[in-house]
Amino acid sequence: xxxxxxxxxxxxxxxxxxxxxxxxxxxxxxxxxxxxxxxxxxxxxxxxxxxxxxxxxxxxxxxxxxxxxxxxxxxxxxxxxxxxxx
Amino acid sequence: xxxxxxxxxxxxxxxxxxxxxxxxxxxxxxxxxxxxxxxxxxxxxxxxxxxxxxxxxxxxxxxxxxxxxxxxxxxxxxxxxxxxxx
Numbered sequence: 001x002x003x004x005x006x007x008x009x010x011x012x013x014x015x016x017x018x019x020x021x022x023x024x025x026x027x028x029x030x031x032x033x034x035x036x037x038x039x040x041x042x043x044x045x046x047x048x049x050x051x052x053x054x055x056x057x058x059x060x061x062x063x064x065x066x067x068x069x070x071x072x073x074x075x076x077x078x079x080x081x082x083x084x085x086x
Numbered sequence: 087x088x089x090x091x092x093x094x095x096x097x098x099x100x101x102x103x104x105x106x107x108x109x110x111x112x113x114x115x116x117x118x119x120x121x122x123x124x125x126x127x128x129x130x131x132x133x134x135x136x137x138x139x140x141x142x143x144x145x146x147x148x149x150x151x152x153x154x155x156x157x158x159x160x161x162x163x164x165x166x167x168x169x170x171x172x
Contacts, residue, residue, distance in 0.1 A: 010141045016134025024127035036119040041110035048102025055096045 014067040021074035034082045042079040049075055100153040107160035120168045128165040135161055 028034055049071045056064030114120055135157045142150030 006141065006144050009137060009144060013134050013137035013141050016130050016137060018134075020127045020130035020134060022127075023130070024124040027124045027127075028122065031122070033122040036114065036117070036122040038110040038113045041106045041113075044102050044106035044109070048099050048104075048106060051095060051099035051102060055092065055099050058092050058095060 011063065014063055018067045018071050018074075021071055021078070025074045025077040028078050028081045032081065032085050034078075034085045037078065037082050039079075039082050039086065042075060042082055046072065046075045046079050097149065100149055104153045104157050104160075107157055107164070111160045111163040114164050114167045118167065118171050120164075120171045123164065123168050125165075125168050125172065128161060128168055132158065132161045132165050 028037065049068050052064060053068040053072060056062075056068060114123065135154050138150060139154040139158060142148075142154060
């Protein structure tokens with residue numbers, strides 16, 4: 001089933017770890033304060049999320065594709081701002 | 087197969103998005119500079135990673151369990167430091 005209990009836990013987890021980057025991207029954009037944000041973290045993380053996206057495409061898994069497509073955009077905003085304001 | 091190409095991409099993705107939090111946790115620990123780090127981000131993210139851990143347990147998936155157990159520890163370090171130094 002698409003919406004059994006296991007999948008609901010997985011969807012909730014995916015929504016939380018994706019939506020989490022909205023306040024970080026907004027804060028970084030508005031304040032341009034990136035001093036405490038780690039450049040290696042966002043470099044590795046953005047590369048990793050891009051690989052999750054590829055993995056989702058290979059599996060044909062839309063939840064993995066959609067969640068990681070959104071996270072790539074949000075993490076890239078933070079990474080770009082960090083590269084501009086270090 | 088445990089180590090077909092799809093799974094290798096998935097493992098590489100999991101390693102990258104997990105290891106990414108090592109430099110952030112180290113930087114936050116050493117500098118105690120959390121000013122640019124978003125509290126709502128680490129609150130939502132840590133909760134989400136905890137749910138991924140539960141999802142891994144429900145599926146009996148060791149890669150999901152191990153990757154998220156490590157990430158819970160690293161994200162909790164950043165979250166705790168943010169709560170102490172805002």
